[in-house]
Amino acid sequence: MIRRAMALGAAALALAGCDAMMGTGEEAPSLDIPEVEAGELSQATMVDITRELSSDEFEGRMPGTKGEELTVALLTERFEAAGLQPGNGDSWVQEVPLIEITGKNFAPLTITNGETDLVYDFGSEWVGVTYQEEARTQLANSEMVFVGYGINAPERGWNDYEGVDVTGKTVVILVNDPDYETEGLEGTFNGRAMTFYGRWTYKYEEAARQGAAAAIIVHDTEPASYGWNVVESSWSGPQAYAARGDNPPPLTKMNGWVQKDVAREILAAAGQDLDELSAAAKTEDFQAVELGMTASTSFENDFRTFSSQNVIGVLPGLEAPDEYIIHTAHWDHLGRCTPAPDGDDICNGAVDNATGTAALVALAEAHVKAGAPRRSLVFLAVTAEESGLLGAYYYAANPVFPLDQTVGGINMDAFLVAGPSQDVTVVGPGKSQLDEFLNAALEADGRTPTPNPNPEAGYYYRSDHFAFAKEGVPMLYVDGGEDLVEGGREAGAALAEEYRANRYHGPKDEFDENWDWSGVMQDLQLFYRIGRMMAMSTSWPNWNDGDEFRAIRDESCASADSGC
Structure with a gap:
């Protein structure tokens, strides 16, 4: 999914509430948020995996097709090469039974x-x-x-x-x-x-x-x-x-x-x-x-009944291996779809979400290079997001790693490839204490948060992290920035609108060898810092008072023998 361009006209309204929702940065954080070094992130990994996943050979990555077989094989190979361990016992996958x-x-x-x-x-x-x-x-x-x-x-x-x-x-x-x-x-x-x-x-x-x-x-x-x-x-x-x-x-x-x-x-x-x-x-x-x-x-x-697969890799923690930080991205797309005027009927899903899937591998590589952190890091590529977050829902209902031992997580759904930006777009700000980790990482990178420009659309509830939030696990959802270094908000709005109008969920969401990846790598560095900070922390962030998921987390933690 991509959502940045849907209603940029409402940005002024959202920005008016920015300080109240994101914090001004003047108060000392209430959580243990350690400083971390920047990660060694590979742009080549991002480019190569995005290119391969969105090639015509993968046929749009529809669950239950040849495209799924190729995708699961590629992710398994790259997770293992990155230095992760299988996330589901001795298996890299979790079977997801589906009914159509x-x-x-x-x-x-x-x-x-x-x-x-x-x-x-x-x-x-x-x-x-x-x-x-x-x-x-x-x-x-x-x-x-x-x-x-x-x-x-x-x-x-x-x-x-x-x-x-x-x-x-x-x-x-x-x-x-x-x-x-x-x-x-x-x-x-x-x-x-x-x-x-x-x-x-x-x-x-x-x-x-x-x-x-x-x-x-x-x-x-x-x-x-x-x-x-x-x-x-x-x-x-x-x-x-x-x-x-x-x-x-x-x-x-x-x-x-x-x-x-x-x-x-x-x-x-x-x-x-x-x-x-x-x-x-x-x-x-x-x-x-x-x-x-x-x-x-x-x-x-x-x-019609069939099975699909979530792909899971884990980097075990050194001191608290039974406490987990989760990274999610959906690997699936729409398969074959309504043809473009030139007859192309493969919805390749390069931006949505070959980029986010590639990011899982690139982040895994960087964390392994930096050495295992205090807590375990989980990299979860889920299936059937485009059908209604089904892979994420299935995992949340059948977690490989207990949810009351899952500290929190980050979701990555579609990097709109552009140059660097001054900001990032925060979808659902003010919901949980994870905002403190986000603010610390933004400060380290010299960037600022922009709240989602149309909060009335409820985009926080429309991607894979929501399946975890619904079960009480605090989750961050951060998009690329609106305020581009070259061209500002006007350029950011134009780029996002062009994608929505011409490529989103269509056959022209294709890989481009001429893409400028600098903004994507900037965002990826932010996600690395957030994940690393959470993995090195001793704190258990919760939902803010009054949030609709707070009671669920509190009940889960109250009944837990370990974890939160």
Whole structure:
């Protein structure tokens, strides 16, 4: 994924809160943050591995294909040559069982109050999928309830489900969270910065925990941060999931989206006004509304099961080998995709994420050259990020190294190849004490942090580190800078916009022999310093007070015999 260019116009807003979120650097750090020397990082490694992974021979690195076989073989060879040890016992890989469900023969979504039938076509007006492994999905006359933002957050004094029983019913939910329109970054749900409660993943999970038969999110371009075209393309066709094992979490029959105008029409038929309900849902005293309408639809499902692989290498620590610092990057991409005008149909994924995968190897080489640190360093190349962070989720649910012994980590997802910058873009600043390590490394490198320019989009919840954060492990997600040494923010914005418009998730995300790698190597040096500082430290950084993942980490640490 790449996200720097999505809304650079909001940079001024984000920068206004920079001091509050990142710290001014005037206070002494509360953690043990040792000084470390710069690492010996190989640009040749970055170039060679990025070139090879993104070659046509690797066919776009789709899981379950020849491209995966070649990728796993290359990473295994390079991890071993770097001096790492196999990360999963005597194996370099962790098998990730996957299930692919493809819906077909979709009936319309029919909404009725017994007198009026509203009928909506799949794709253009609504989309839906099932997470249940059933040959046929049927939602029949399911009572509908509007539940506002669908949030149950006791630590924030908020419960949209209070006083209503939605068992077997269809819940209608607003996208994002209640204070996304706030200009600043203060509020029950962090103001304009999206929290996990604003993500569709959370909303579906909470609806299932509440016993709902179906959950339908109302699409709205601004709070979603993408148009209906993205929803339609992402929620039609094959949907892959990691196998859930013998004790799966609660699941709805169907999860879906409707166009905003569709939702408006449905609510009007129920005697309600979407704008009035949306305003009410932003308040703490909101109560769910029974709509007096029912929802019905059906569709069939085809299944495919296959296995993919996470690749894991480890550099054991000298003094605390059972304490782990994790580095993550996804090795997969989209395989063959919609052809470019010249007929090229291989989505090579050079930037996204051959660069991040190469970075795992380059960092491993540098840490081995510097000698094993106090704690162990883990280098994890995960599969199926493009299918929904599946490899990361599987590892987090089945960790090779216990999560309560995992100190924290760094995620690397797409280095947009450019010259050096004055800054780095921090996605999700202010969430954890890892910011202190980041600030120390930035000071050592003479750079500054720029908070994510559109915090309302919730990008912290959209890459592999999130699977670990969700289980309580503090994780950093840092992108390349916006403020280029040559050309400043205007040049940075233009470069990122060109990538998004012409290459992102398309056949032209290809390796270029003329790339300037100086900015990438600058960023890689930052990641080296952060990882090394964490690995030499004695501290256990936690999420900041009030963060949605703090309670999870605290509970994990309280029950641990060792580690945090």
